[in-house]
Amino acid sequence: MSEEAPSFLVERANGVGFVTLNRPDQLNAVNNAIRSGLPAALRELDADPSVAVMVVRGAPGRAFCAGADVKEMRAPDSVIAERRRMINHAWIDNLDKLNKPVIASIHGFCLGGGLELALACDIRIASADASFGLPETALGLIPGGGGTQRLPRVIGLGRALDLMLTGDRIKPEEALRIGLITRLVDTQEQLAEETVKLAERIAARPPLATNAVKEAVRSGFELDLATGLTLEKTLFALLQVTEDKIEATTAFKEKRKPVFKGK
Numbered sequence: 001m002s003e004e005a006p007s008f009l010v011e012r013a014n015g016v017g018f019v020t021l022n023r024p025d026q027l028n029a030v031n032n033a034i035r036s037g038l039p040a041a042l043r044e045l046d047a048d049p050s051v052a053v054m055v056v057r058g059a060p061g062r063a064f065c066a067g068a069d070v071k072e073m074r075a076p077d078s079v080i081a082e083r084r085r086m087i088n089h090a091w092i093d094n095l096d097k098l099n100k101p102v103i104a105s106i107h108g109f110c111l112g113g114g115l116e117l118a119l120a121c122d123i124r125i126a127s128a129d130a131s132f133g134l135p136e137t138a139l140g141l142i143p144g145g146g147g148t149q150r151l152p153r154v155i156g157l158g159r160a161l162d163l164m165l166t167g168d169r170i171k172p173e174e175a176l177r178i179g180l181i182t183r184l185v186d187t188q189e190q191l192a193e194e195t196v197k198l199a200e201r202i203a204a205r206p207p208l209a210t211n212a213v214k215e216a217v218r219s220g221f222e223l224d225l226a227t228g229l230t231l232e233k234t235l236f237a238l239l240q241v242t243e244d245k246i247e248a249t250t251a252f253k254e255k256r257k258p259v260f261k262g263k
């Protein structure tokens with residue numbers, strides 16, 4: 001792979017937007033081009049009416065993503081400036097602002113910032129060659145892309161602390177068992193196929209309802225139960241008057257396939 005090759009690729013097909021990390025020789029480690037470009041690419045797909053679901057994946061090879069590019073790491077001039085930079089350029093946090101669902105399609109190494117990126121996605125599917133870990137303490141660091149916060153929310157406090165304090169890598173069967181991923185297939189080829197099938201299946205559903213589910217669950221997770229239930233009711237009420245809801249119930253009565261417009 002020449003240095004001129006783009007660090008990530010963006011494609012669209014059948015209602016699905018794909019962002020592919022494209023540094024396979026460096027195990028798709030996150031460089032500045034990815035850090036600055038990937039959030040904007042996802043935002044663009046999120047705003048594109050032809051796209052209903054997004055997929056983040058790694059170019060074929062040995063990794064989804066082996067984390068931040070360790071070779072680019074430099075000691076900052078000032079810790080105050082570094083803290084400010086980390087907060088202002090929290091690129092993975094941008095995924096929290098996306099309305100449409102994002103699927104992380106994971107093969108090979110999924111480490112450090114790579115796992116943190118996957119944790120910011122809504123569904124994680126992996127192939128049997130995947131391995132997961134947050135090795136940052138071995139570098140004298142802590143996960144800085146949301147791992148300390150999102151991992152406990154996904155797999156629970158005890159398991160998250162175990163993974164972060166040991167830096168241990170876990171296999172996909174274990175990741176499936178503890179809920180870090182929700183789908184597991186055998187090969188990278190199957191992963192590519194199953195990811196597309198899954199994304200297209202979700203993309204075929206009424207998009208306003210899909211996005212509302214994402215909002216209800218993600219926002220509600222940070223709220224107390226009563227406020228979350230109110231949010232759910234508000235979104236439910238809003239959906240009641242959409243053309244897609246009327247089409248879905250009419251099609252059910254008429255025993256035909258509904259045609260959704262995203263309105």
Ligand code: CO8
Pocket residue numbers: 025026027029030066067068069070071072109111112113114116135136139142143144145
């Ligand atoms: N950064 C830069 N280059 C990398 C990285 C990386 N994270 N990982 C692998 N590479 C490169 C190697 O340098 C090597 O390049 P080259 O052939 O030019 O020497 C190539 O990829 C292949 O790697 P290896 O030869 O090391 O392959 P091995 O099979 O021997 O080992 C491992 C694979 C175990 C994955 C090993 O490469 C490794 O330990 N990599 C580092 C993993 C790591 O520590 N990741 C965490 C980084 S810190 C982090 O992510 C903090 C996130 C903070 C904010 C969020 C931003 C993303």
